[in-house]
Amino acid sequence: MGLMGLLRGMGLTAPKKPAPRTRTKARVVPTTVTQLRVAGIDQPVEVRRSPRARRLSLKVDGATDTVRVTVPPRVGDAEIAGFVGRHLDWVHARLAALPPRQPFIDGMAVPLLGRSPVIRHEPGRRGGARLVDGPAGLELRVGGEAEFLNRRVTDFLKAEARRHLSALTAETAARAGLRASGVSVRDTRSRWGSCSATGRISYSWRLILAPPQIVAYVVAHEVAHLKEMNHGPRFWALCADLAGDVDKPRAWLKAHGAKLHRFG
């Protein structure tokens, strides 16, 4: 509370000052998210009422298997249900076309930076997952109970992603005479990486499931943003300089990126 507020709060009046120039404050309408049952769809439909939406739009999100409608703020549920109802065939076709979900299970080969360690469950052993380069090839040995295996492998991969992406970012940035102010790893669904104005770079941990050239490209992309906060010609020149190849990794992510979201 400022001095004026303090004075008012105590029931006092502050000396009159010349009236400030009035400015109309833009009213910020936040996006709201609700769920709606629509006949013909087993799962609830996610409704996002967004002030930026100009019309109704429908999406099937392959990362979360969510059917999502984005609408302007004042559109009612009946109108939304009608809209989705007219596109039921499309929704079902999109849901059916999603690649199968792949929880991490015993015996499965995990794509890991171009290698593919096989998951070996060791029920008697305590502790998390560890990579072992044994006589049978590279294995990811996971202790504990079977019901936690998927979670333990995911935790291991997240930690690997944090370690690898931090090191690769520092190395790539150093080649360009740049430095990121920090690196974090999340489970972002819409972007593989992002770079803030303060130089913080964030990645999806799922990048670790992609081949090394793809990871190198995403890292080069975000590092290039440390210098060029845009996607102009100078940005792409720097990005290509750091990544070697840009076109093939971008095409790969377009073709295979959705599958990386199906793991775990």
Ligand SMILES: [Zn+2]
């Ligand atoms: Zn970018």
